[in-house]
Amino acid sequence: MLERIFHPFDPFVLLFTAGMSFVGTFFLYKVIRWIEGLSAGDKELLTNSIFSKKTWKALGEVIRESLLHKKIFGVNARLGYMHMSLAFGWFMLILIGNIESVYYTGRLFKPIYVSVFWRFFEPGPAFPQGAYTPGFAFWMDLFLLFVLSGLAFAIYKRFHSIRLGMKRTTRQRPADRVALTALWLIFPIRLLAESATCGANGSGSFLTGSLGSLFASFINLDPLVLPLWWTYSFVLMAFFFALPFTRYFHIPSEPVLIFLRKYGIRVSKESPGYTDLSLRACSSCGVCIDPCQLADVLPGRKIQSSYFVKTIRHNEPSDLQWDCMQCGRCEKACPVGLELMPIRQNSRADLSFGTKSNLIGMNGRNGQSHRILYFAGCMTHLTPSIIRSMTKIFDQSGSSWQFYDSDGRACCGRPLKLAGQTDGANRIKEQLQKDFLASGAELLVTSCPICYRMFNEDYDLPGIQVLHHTQYILQLIEWNRIQVDQSKLNAAYHEPCELGRGSGVTREPRELLSKLYQKDVTPDIEGLCCGGSLGGPGLTLATRRAVARGAMNDLSEGKPDVLVTACPLCKKSFTPVSDIPVMDFSESVAQCLIEQSVQPELRKSTKTHRKLPVDAG
Amino acid sequence: MLENENHRIAVIGAGPAGISAAVTAAELGIDVDWYDKADQIGGKLNDYYQLFPDRTSANKVLQEFDDQTGTARIHKHFGKAINHIRNDHGRLMLMSDQEAVGSADSVIVATGFDFFDARNKEEFGYGIYNQVITSPELEQKLRTNPDSLKIDGAAPANIAFVHCVGSRDQQIGINYCSRLCCVTGIKQAIEMREMFPSCRVVNFYIDIRAFGSGYEELYREAQEKHQVQFIRGRVSEASENQQHRIVLKAEDTLMGRPVKITVDWLVLLIGMVPSCTQVQVADHPCTDQETGFLKAANAFAGNRLAGQTGVFMAGACGGPMSIPEAAASGRAAAAEALQYLINR
Numbered sequence: 001m002l003e004r005i006f007h008p009f010d011p012f013v014l015l016f017t018a019g020m021s022f023v024g025t026f027f028l029y030k031v032i033r034w035i036e037g038l039s040a041g042d043k044e045l046l047t048n049s050i051f052s053k054k055t056w057k058a059l060g061e062v063i064r065e066s067l068l069h070k071k072i073f074g075v076n077a078r079l080g081y082m083h084m085s086l087a088f089g090w091f092m093l094i095l096i097g098n099i100e101s102v103y104y105t106g107r108l109f110k111p112i113y114v115s116v117f118w119r120f121f122e123p124g125p126a127f128p129q130g131a132y133t134p135g136f137a138f139w140m141d142l143f144l145l146f147v148l149s150g151l152a153f154a155i156y157k158r159f160h161s162i163r164l165g166m167k168r169t170t171r172q173r174p175a176d177r178v179a180l181t182a183l184w185l186i187f188p189i190r191l192l193a194e195s196a197t198c199g200a201n202g203s204g205s206f207l208t209g210s211l212g213s214l215f216a217s218f219i220n221l222d223p224l225v226l227p228l229w230w231t232y233s234f235v236l237m238a239f240f241f242a243l244p245f246t247r248y249f250h251i252p253s254e255p256v257l258i259f260l261r262k263y264g265i266r267v268s269k270e271s272p273g274y275t276d277l278s279l280r281a282c283s284s285c286g287v288c289i290d291p292c293q294l295a296d297v298l299p300g301r302k303i304q305s306s307y308f309v310k311t312i313r314h315n316e317p318s319d320l321q322w323d324c325m326q327c328g329r330c331e332k333a334c335p336v337g338l339e340l341m342p343i344r345q346n347s348r349a350d351l352s353f354g355t356k357s358n359l360i361g362m363n364g365r366n367g368q369s370h371r372i373l374y375f376a377g378c379m380t381h382l383t384p385s386i387i388r389s390m391t392k393i394f395d396q397s398g399s400s401w402q403f404y405d406s407d408g409r410a411c412c413g414r415p416l417k418l419a420g421q422t423d424g425a426n427r428i429k430e431q432l433q434k435d436f437l438a439s440g441a442e443l444l445v446t447s448c449p450i451c452y453r454m455f456n457e458d459y460d461l462p463g464i465q466v467l468h469h470t471q472y473i474l475q476l477i478e479w480n481r482i483q484v485d486q487s488k489l490n491a492a493y494h495e496p497c498e499l500g501r502g503s504g505v506t507r508e509p510r511e512l513l514s515k516l517y518q519k520d521v522t523p524d525i526e527g528l529c530c531g532g533s534l535g536g537p538g539l540t541l542a543t544r545r546a547v548a549r550g551a552m553n554d555l556s557e558g559k560p561d562v563l564v565t566a567c568p569l570c571k572k573s574f575t576p577v578s579d580i581p582v583m584d585f586s587e588s589v590a591q592c593l594i595e596q597s598v599q600p601e602l603r604k605s606t607k608t609h610r611k612l613p614v615d616a617g
Numbered sequence: 618m619l620e621n622e623n624h625r626i627a628v629i630g631a632g633p634a635g636i637s638a639a640v641t642a643a644e645l646g647i648d649v650d651w652y653d654k655a656d657q658i659g660g661k662l663n664d665y666y667q668l669f670p671d672r673t674s675a676n677k678v679l680q681e682f683d684d685q686t687g688t689a690r691i692h693k694h695f696g697k698a699i700n701h702i703r704n705d706h707g708r709l710m711l712m713s714d715q716e717a718v719g720s721a722d723s724v725i726v727a728t729g730f731d732f733f734d735a736r737n738k739e740e741f742g743y744g745i746y747n748q749v750i751t752s753p754e755l756e757q758k759l760r761t762n763p764d765s766l767k768i769d770g771a772a773p774a775n776i777a778f779v780h781c782v783g784s785r786d787q788q789i790g791i792n793y794c795s796r797l798c799c800v801t802g803i804k805q806a807i808e809m810r811e812m813f814p815s816c817r818v819v820n821f822y823i824d825i826r827a828f829g830s831g832y833e834e835l836y837r838e839a840q841e842k843h844q845v846q847f848i849r850g851r852v853s854e855a856s857e858n859q860q861h862r863i864v865l866k867a868e869d870t871l872m873g874r875p876v877k878i879t880v881d882w883l884v885l886l887i888g889m890v891p892s893c894t895q896v897q898v899a900d901h902p903c904t905d906q907e908t909g910f911l912k913a914a915n916a917f918a919g920n921r922l923a924g925q926t927g928v929f930m931a932g933a934c935g936g937p938m939s940i941p942e943a944a945a946s947g948r949a950a951a952a953e954a955l956q957y958l959i960n961r
Contacts, residue, residue, distance in 0.1 A: 382740040382854060384739065384742045384745050384855065384857070387856065388745060388857070406856075407864075408854055408866060541788070541789075542790070545790065572739065575736075575739075576789070
């Protein structure tokens with residue numbers, strides 16, 4: 001009976017089987033820990049979604065990203081090919097090997113090693129007759145060649161990473177090196193072992209067969225076959241034993257992450273299991289390093305997400321979590337789609353000293369209900385000309401509006417959140433949320449992208465639409481509620497991190513720009529950080545200025561007469577380093593505004609208003 | 618005193634430091650070529666009303682300075698900005714926009730300072746609200762048209778001064794103390810109280826640095842005699858209300874509570890920054906990297922400019938300085954320049 005189950009068998013397969021069992025057990029243990037580490041709500045999401053369409057969608061994504069690496073292709077085609085050939089090629093070798101072994105043995109269930117070492121047990125069709133017929137051996141050879149070509153790229157990349165389009169690449173840890181060496185050896189040794197078997201048996205397809213017969217023409221392969229398979233088995237074992245302690249553990253982790261993400265689970269402090277899974281799913285590919293503006297400003301400091309993830313994954317003490325502006329450029333670039341910003345924010349909390357929030361300054365309403373609530377935000381209070389411009393625009397449009405934080409005391413809570421002080425942020429949120437809902441307003445307009453993102457992502461405001469002032473002003477113009485004269489100047493738009501990348505508001509500011517200025521000379525680059533970010537409380541002024549200068553330099557490419565932005569903080573950051581005027585959209589609009597007399601009754605009454613499209617929604 | 622009559626000193630700048638340097642050099646028997654970007658002497662002294670601590674008229678001080686400059690040894694070349702000094706084999710060439718306009722054996726740089734541009738602290742509303750002005754603008758108003766301080770013909774009811782605007786502020790990278798804004802604010806507060814006895818005057822400060830002779834006495838006088846109110850705490854922001862008055866929010870850090878007041882005028886006591894027309898000397902770095910002001914080769918030993926031979930600095934081009942200090946440093950620089958010419 002036993003003999004039947006383990007047939008065919010050779011002692012060398014034990015090495016592989018040991019490694020495989022080890023990594024399999026470890027992986028299973030991790031999966032259980034990850035799921036255990038989910039919050040009650042996330043566990044519910046998991047159980048509710050597992051038998052839904054989401055699972056199929058996740059499966060599709062696993063194929064696209066874990067096997068084909070579509071996103072890395074988007075970053076760089078050669079880099080993508082490298083990842084795809086290794087992942088997809090290896091997967092196909094396993095799949096076809098399995099089918100082949102099932103086909104020949106007629107047994108669906110058998111030890112894994114049987115299919116892995118199938119060529120040893122079954123040398124394949126006679127060479128050269130069967131070499132080019134598309135049977136199992138042919139496909140196996142083809143995919144082995146595919147993997148080897150990717151491996152060649154990988155080895156080449158290690159030594160010449162610049163040529164593959166990445167300026168910088170990640171450094172390896174000792175365990176990584178063991179695994180990397182093993183990984184590099186696996187496929188060349190497999191090629192040798194299979195070729196030797198084929199050569200000795202006069203079999204094989206175009207690759208293993210040709211190589212085998214070539215070897216056989218000048219040496220006797222018989223004594224070499226078994227040692228080569230032992231080596232192959234040993235290298236596999238080494239790789240598998242090293243795997244849990246290295247970055248290569250992302251290979252089994254990433255699919256799990258994709259499933260849980262599809263089920264709606266996100267990084268949060270309440271689900272440490274999911275955070276650990278995310279950290280494990282990072283392949284340390286280093287794609288996040290080049291987009292980081294601090295890489296140029298603080299050369300030699302390993303602060304980028306790739307390094308950061310590595311230090312917290314290995315529980316190394318560091319203060320890297322503070323050296324980041326939270327601009328999100330790395331998050332956008334991450335091919336695994338890791339939530340790098342929340343991960344960093346949450347890791348900050350451990351250092352917080354507890355928040356004392358006295359929640360002062362909720363303005364109190366004067367009894368009258370207004371359709372629009374204007375929330376300037378604390379940063380806007382540092383740029384009074386934006387408030388003045390918005391006042392002018394609101395009044396000119398004849399809207400019924402109220403200035404919620406006219407005394408500047410209200411905070412949206414996001415600065416605390418970015419600093420990792422979630423509790424304080426939540427308390428502020430609860431208070432403001434209650435106030436907004438009680439105000440009877442239908443529309444909440446803010447001048448600050450930081451507040452805008454917080455209101456959208458963290459607040460629950462049924463019946464109130466949140467708009468950034470660029471969106472609101474564009475609607476006012478489109479609905480002819482205000483008129484503007486186009487300026488003769490050329491303008492470039494600086495997209496604030498929190499508005500563009502953070503909140504997905506990209507269309508409205510550009511449209512507004514084209515209405516206000518003769519020519520849009522915005523360079524075609526991913527939104528930059530102005531350096532003023534609230535996300536990096538530990539960065540010095542010199543660093544921030546350097547970031548601002550770098551960004552200003554890039555934004556000036558089209559020789560604009562004016563730099564227009566949509567965030568008070570960006571405006572404040574660029575002003576000291578800019579030779580051209582830096583303006584917020586509200587200021588540009590107020591400047592171009594064609595002033596007309598507003599009907600007094602229109603201003604007072606909310607009923608006679610022509611409603612904005614947002615009112616309906 | 619000098620054997621060779623052809624020894625000439627150039628003085629760049631005609632503020633208090635430049636005047637003292639030029640006059641002293643001339644009195645010591647040297648011919649002076651005197652340059653200034655303006656057409657008249659005095660520099661910023663022309664814009665001041667009264668000088669602290671004893672509130673001497675700025676005009677009177679300027680007149681006294683001017684009376685000394687009528688000597689034949691001083692040759693004025695005003696209305697031309699010298700922005701570069703080139704060392705041509707020991708001869709110092711004075712360049713104005715790539716063009717050599719003169720040369721000298723020794724140069725005294727006395728180009729002074731600029732006021733901090735208050736628009737860089739937008740939260741105080743300068744350049745946005747008409748009722749927000751800077752300390753030099755208040756001087757100018759007091760000097761030329763004090764009535765412009767009235768609100769609709771009546772005395773203002775509230776005036777606030779904010780100390781340390783563009784001084785001791787890490788947020789904008791100006792870490793040094795401008796030293797003289799404190800006493801300027803004290804002096805101007807007294808002037809406001811004298812001019813408008815019914816007006817409440819409040820100064821927001823971090824700490825009062827009344828270091829000079831007579832300054833501390835003036836600070837005490839402002840509180841005891843003139844009831845000027847001093848609140849320790851930074852103003853966080855200024856905004857405008859419907860009546861175009863300025864609403865200030867600050868924290869009283871001694872009382873530990875927030876303060877909100879509405880004022881008719883907000884005066885920003887702006888700090889001193891390196892002059893934008895500061896002379897470039899022979900391509901050698903001679904400015905302090907942190908502050909941007911000119912740097913002495915050895916601040917303990919004299920006024921010779923770092924990395925230079927025969928070039929000396931005088932006055933506030935080397936850092937915030939009062940008028941008497943600038944004048945003293947001008948006289949010292951002239952003496953050093955002469956010593957250099959004799960010994961070289």
